Amino acid sequence: MKKLISSIMLAFSVYGFSQTENEQEKDSIIESSINVLDEIVITKKKVLYTQKSDRLVFNVENSIVSEGGTALDVLSRAPGVVVSQDGDLSIRGQQGVAVMINGKLTQLSQKELANYLKSTTSSNIKQIEVITNPSSKYDAAGKAGIINIILKKPNSSGLKGTAFTSYGRGRKNRTNSGFNLNYNKDKWGVYGNYSYTFRGEEEKKESSQIQFTDQTRQEIASRNYQTSATDEPLTSNNFKIGTQYEISPKTNLELYIDAKIGRYENIANGTNTVINTANQTIFDAVTYNDSKEKWNDYTYAFSGVHKFNSEGKNMSFDFEYETSKFRSNQFQSADNTANATVVDDRRGYIPSQLKVFTGKVDFVNPFKEKQSIEWGFKTSIKNNDNPSVYEYYENQWLIDFNSTNHFEYNEQIYAAYANYKYQLEKLNIQAGIRTEYTTININQKTLNEEHKDDYLKWFPSLSLKYEFTSNHSAHASYSKRINRPSQFDLNPFRFYDDSFNYSQGNPNLIPEITHAMEIGYAWKSNFMASVYFNSTKDVFTEVYSYNPDSNTTITTQINVDKSYNYGINITNTAEFYKWWSVNTLFNAFENKFMDNVLNSATIDPIMTLNVSVQNSFAITETWKAEGNAQYQSKSNLGVYQRDSFFDFSIGISKQVLAKKGNIKINVTDIFNTNNFYIKSVVAQTSMDKRYDLDNRIATIAFTYRI
Numbered sequence: 289m290k291k292l293i294s295s296i297m298l299a300f301s302v303y304g305f306s307q308t309e310n311e312q313e314k315d316s317i318i319e320s321s322i323n324v325l326d327e328i329v330i331t332k333k334k335v336l337y338t339q340k341s342d343r344l345v346f347n348v349e350n351s352i353v354s355e356g357g358t359a360l361d362v363l364s365r366a367p368g369v370v371v372s373q374d375g376d377l378s379i380r381g382q383q384g385v386a387v388m389i390n391g392k393l394t395q396l397s398q399k400e401l402a403n404y405l406k407s408t409t410s411s412n413i414k415q416i417e418v419i420t421n422p423s424s425k426y427d428a429a430g431k432a433g434i435i436n437i438i439l440k441k442p443n444s445s446g447l448k449g450t451a452f453t454s455y456g457r458g459r460k461n462r463t464n465s466g467f468n469l470n471y472n473k474d475k476w477g478v479y480g481n482y483s484y485t486f487r488g489e490e491e492k493k494e495s496s497q498i499q500f501t502d503q504t505r506q507e508i509a510s511r512n513y514q515t516s517a518t519d520e521p522l523t524s525n526n527f528k529i530g531t532q533y534e535i536s537p538k539t540n541l542e543l544y545i546d547a548k549i550g551r552y553e554n555i556a557n558g559t560n561t562v563i564n565t566a567n568q569t570i571f572d573a574v575t576y577n578d579s580k581e582k583w584n585d586y587t588y589a590f591s592g593v594h595k596f597n598s599e600g601k602n603m604s605f606d607f608e609y610e611t612s613k614f615r616s617n618q619f620q621s622a623d624n625t626a627n628a629t630v631v632d633d634r635r636g637y638i639p640s641q642l643k644v645f646t647g648k649v650d651f652v653n654p655f656k657e658k659q660s661i662e663w664g665f666k667t668s669i670k671n672n673d674n675p676s677v678y679e680y681y682e683n684q685w686l687i688d689f690n691s692t693n694h695f696e697y698n699e700q701i702y703a704a705y706a707n708y709k710y711q712l713e714k715l716n717i718q719a720g721i722r723t724e725y726t727t728i729n730i731n732q733k734t735l736n737e738e739h740k741d742d743y744l745k746w747f748p749s750l751s752l753k754y755e756f757t758s759n760h761s762a763h764a765s766y767s768k769r770i771n772r773p774s775q776f777d778l779n780p781f782r783f784y785d786d787s788f789n790y791s792q793g794n795p796n797l798i799p800e801i802t803h804a805m806e807i808g809y810a811w812k813s814n815f816m817a818s819v820y821f822n823s824t825k826d827v828f829t830e831v832y833s834y835n836p837d838s839n840t841t842i843t844t845q846i847n848v849d850k851s852y853n854y855g856i857n858i859t860n861t862a863e864f865y866k867w868w869s870v871n872t873l874f875n876a877f878e879n880k881f882m883d884n885v886l887n888s889a890t891i892d893p894i895m896t897l898n899v900s901v902q903n904s905f906a907i908t909e910t911w912k913a914e915g916n917a918q919y920q921s922k923s924n925l926g927v928y929q930r931d932s933f934f935d936f937s938i939g940i941s942k943q944v945l946a947k948k949g950n951i952k953i954n955v956t957d958i959f960n961t962n963n964f965y966i967k968s969v970v971a972q973t974s975m976d977k978r979y980d981l982d983n984r985i986a987t988i989a990f991t992y993r994i
Contacts, residue, residue, distance in 0.1 A: 336902055337367070337861070337871050338813065343419040344368065344859070344873075348410060349440070352914045352939030352952050358464075358487065359413060359437060360405035361956070361985075365916065365937070366416055367873035367900040368857070369435065372925075372964065375402025379418060379432040381877045381896055381923055382822065382853045384771040384800060386430025389437050392608065393427050395644045395670060398776070400583065400614060407524030407550050409464040409483045411452040411991065414440045420820070421751070421765040421806055424705045424720025425650070425662055428747040431771040431802035431824055440468060441479070447471045447994070454989035458982045460488025460521070469994070475534035482527040489520040492980040493558075497841070499834055500972045508565055509972075510836060514788070516558030516575070524550030538595040546587040554579040560622065560788050562839055571839060572626035577786040578619045585612040600654045605647075612642040620787040631787055632680040634688070638783070640674045658711040662720075666703040672696070672775045675733075678782065691782045694733040697775035701726050707749075716753040721746065724770070730778060730795060739795060745770060763818075764807040771800040771828070777845055791843040798847055801825045814861045822853040827881065829926030834973045848926070849883040867907065873900040879924055888927045888970045896923040910943040914954075931965040935983070949992045957983035 338345040346366045348354050354362045364371040370378045376398055377385040387394050387401060394401060417436040419426070426434060440450075449469035456462035466483030497512040530544025555578050562571035591606040616638040622631040650664035678691035707720035727742040751765040779793040801824065808818025827848040834841050855877025863869040875898040881891050898920045905913040918935045939954030964979040 336904060337859070343417050346416040346418070348413040348416055352912060352941045352954055354410045354413075358406050358410060358485070359408040360402065362410045362413060362416065363405065363435065364962075365918065365935070365956075366418060366435075367859075367902075367918075368418055368420075368875055368898065370898075370920065375405065377435065378925070379420060379435070380820070380853065380855060380857065380875055381879055381898075382432035383925060384431035384802075384824075384828065386427065386434045387437070388434055390439055390441075391436060392606070392646070393429060395610060395642065396612075398774070400612075403522065403550065403552055403581070403583070404548060404585075406487055406522055407485050407526065407548070409452075409454075409466060409485055411450075411454070411464070411466065411989070412439050412468070412481065412483060414438045421767050421804055422749070422769075423718060423751065423767070424707050424722040424747060424749045425664070427666075427703070428722055428724055428745070428768070428770045429772065431769050431800050431804075431822070433804075440481075446473070449994040450991060451994065452989065452991045454987055456985045456987035458488075458985040459490035460519075460982070462487050462985065462987070472532075477532045478530070479532075480527070480529040482525075485522070485524045485526075487522040489518075489522070489982045491518045491520065491982055492516070493518070494978040494980075496976045497834060498974040499836055500974075503971055505969070505972065505974070510565070510570075511563045512834075512839065513561045513563075514558060516556045516577075516786070519555045520553065522550065522552045524548065526550075539592065541590075541592040543590050544588075546589070548583070548585040550583055552581045554581075556786065558786065560786075560839070561626075569626050571624060571629065573622040573624045573631060575622045575786050575788070576620070577784075579616060580618075581614070581616045583612065583614045585610065600652060600660065603649065603651050605649045607647045608645070610642070610644045610646075612644075614640040614642070618784060620784055622787045632682060634678065634680050634784065634787055635685070636676065636678045636691070636784060638674070638676045638781075640672065643671045645669045660709045662705075662707040662709070664705060666701075668699075668701040668703075670697075670699040670775075674775075674779060674781065676781045678784075692734060693779075693781040695775075695779045695781055696731040696733060697778065698729040698731075699726070699775070714755045716755075718749075718751045720749045722749070723747070726772070732780070732795075745801075759812050760810070762807075762809050764805075766803070766805045769802045769804060771802070773797040773799065773828070773845075777828075788839055789841050789843070794844050794846060797828065797845060798826050800827055800847075808857075815859070817856070817858045819856050820854065824851045824853070825849070827851040827926075829881070831927055831970055832973070832975070833971065848881055851882065852878075852880040854878060854880075867905060869904050871902040871904075874898075881924075881926070888968070891924065891927050894922055894924045894929070897921045910947070911940070913940045914938065925966075927968045927970050928966045929968060931967075933962050933964070934959070935962040945992065949990065952989045952991075953987070954989075955984070955986045957985070960984045 336347055336350050344367060348362055360371060360375060363369055363377065368380055376383060379385055396404060415438040419436060420433040422434050449467060451467040453465040454463065464483060464485040466481065468481040470477060470479035493516045495514040499509045501507045501509045526548050528544060528546045530542060532540065532542045534540050558575045560573045560575055561569060564570050587608060587610045589608040593602060593604045595602045618636040621633045624631055646668045648664060648666035650662065652660060652662050654660040673696050675694040676692060678688040679685045680688050701724055703722060703724040705720060705722035707718065710717040723744065723746050725744045730739040747768045749767040753761060753763040755761045777793050777797055778795050780795055782790045782792045784790040802822055804822045806818050806820040808816060810816040827850065828845050829848050830843060830845050832841055832843045855875060858874040860872045876895065878893050878895050880893040900918045903915040907913055915938045921932045923930050936958050937954065937956040938958065939952060941950055941952040943950055962983045963981055967976040
């Protein structure tokens with residue numbers, strides 16, 4: 289592995305420095321836009337990726353392969369980002385990613401966020417920023433960094449807009465259609481968008497467990513095999529309407545309403561078989577699970593910017609109120625054919641209501657030449673009410689008091705920050721400090737138990753950039769971050785996948801604290817290399833336990849003492865010909881956990897290689913094409929070990945109707961190799977899970993500019 293890494297680094301370096309410094313700076317080319325001014329023709333090249341010192345910018349609107357998909361599909365193809373089978377995100381092999389929409393931190397749970405990203409069409413996304421080492425201006429949440437999804441926002445004068453529609457087919461049909469409109473005149477503007485998404489999905493899952501007699505794992509007690517095939521239709525209607533008004537040349541105000549309404553169903557038919565040490569079948573069940581989910585989320589926002597002078601002194605504010613209702617109705621049944629053991633039917637009612645208020649004020653003060661300070665305040669107040677009721681059937685429906693729980697979560701975070709910037713002749717310095725005071729009140733009303741906690745944390749950050757010449761620079765950065773357990777991670781109520789598998793929160797979880805460092809070198813925007821090291825205390829990791837008496841697997845999270853994440857990251861942009869450019873990202877990392885987690889045998893460090901190659905082809909002025917590949921070798925996620933995976937996708941586009949229309953055709957995961965296979969050996973149980981995901985999708989999309 290060391291020889292392989294050294295060879296790849298050498299190849300990148302030789303290629304990077306073999307080009308002369310007199311060449312024009314190049315990026316990965318997707319298409320060109322041409323403006324004619326009298327006899328002067330200005331050609332502006334649109335790029336797929338822009339690499340900056342603290343972030344990688346993925347220009348989604350320039351990607352053919354991304355057209356017609358969802359936000360979650362796009363994230364799964366962003367270099368350095370990996371999406372799990374449940375929609376959990378990781379950057380450079382590290383979990384604990386904060387997600388922002390237009391610079392605003394989301395308050396959704398992992399499951400709700402996954403559903404929202406699945407229901408957000410890629411046609412509404414302008415860019416995705418992968419920020420690995422944010423400054424103190426950003427929320428300290430997210431130990432692995434921040435993913436900022438920037439949605440399109442029209443700003444041209446007059447009446448402008450875009451209409452789009454697409455049809456995709458994997459194992460099921462997928463469609464999305466919608467429009468974006470805006471009207472600006474003089475000091476006033478109004479805008480709105482609407483999108484309808486239907487996502488059909490079918491997945492196949494297999495699980496194999498070996499239960500040992502004790503933690504030495506020398507003698508097998510039983511074997512368990514489970515299979516399921518799911519049908520998962522998702523429908524959503526998202527819309528946003530807003531207005532902007534310029535009170536004066538120095539003051540602008542904006543008001544908008546954003547709504548997300550959707551439903552999702554997971555219908556699963558499967559089997560569950562248990563075999564004893566004599567290889568005899570002692571339990572053999574046919575299982576059925578039906579989970580229906582509905583949600584509606586409304587966000588009301590008011591923001592503004594005021595410029596005090598022309599030297600850059602300004603103030604901005606942003607106030608937002610979000611109310612979200614989520615409801616899940618579940619039904620599980622199992623018919624055991626091996627013996628007379630009866631498995632009770634189960635059903636659950638799981639409503640949840642989330643209310644969040646956030647307000648922030650930011651100031652920018654240039655106080656000396658080439659010096660400035662940013663500072664501001666933020667408040668976040670969150671309430672989540674989650675009464676869950678589970679019942680089982682014994683001649684009549686009876687309440688399951690072991691599972692039923694009324695859980696209420698209240699969280700308040702008060703933050704303040706200051707960020708100092710100093711630009712010397714060749715050295716750029718940015719140093720900041722952020723403080724966040726958190727207070728939490730957990731009330732388990734069913735059990736009449738209450739838990740309160742509060743803590744004050746400080747989060748320093750520092751970044752340095754030195755420009756040797758206009759083409760060569762080096763940078764270094766450090767930041768301290770926090771990853772708080774969500775209200776769903778802390779909620780001990782049970783969420784059943786089927787009659788034999790459920791997950792539950794752990795109210796004893798404490799926040800993760802991460803120290804992140806990085807040092808790197810850049811040549812123009814063509815070549816960047818960096819070395820990074822992250823140290824995290826009280827790491828979250830998912831674990832499970834198996835109850836042989838009820839043949840039930842329970843999944844939860846615990847804190848591990850410490851972990852280290854370190855590696856190297858290289859990006860290279862090359863234009864081999866005027867019609868062919870390639871953007872390559874190479875990342876090698878290792879996760880090392882410093883704890884013996886329940887006598888685990890799968891938590892040893894694994895050197896992981898992630899390579900992403902994006903090819904862009906300008907066939908003619910109106911015909912463009914892409915061929916994108918991503919490979920990741922074996923990796924570990926806490927106590928789980930994930931097998932390697934590979935993804936290859938292609939796309940082609942054609943401009944039509946006087947270049948106002950665009951037709952795009954793409955096929956993702958052509959070889960159906962982007963699957964999710966994991967295994968773990970913890971305590972008295974060895975587990976292998978195989979997820980055959982519905983990733984191979986053929987899509988045709990049409991966009992028209994009004």
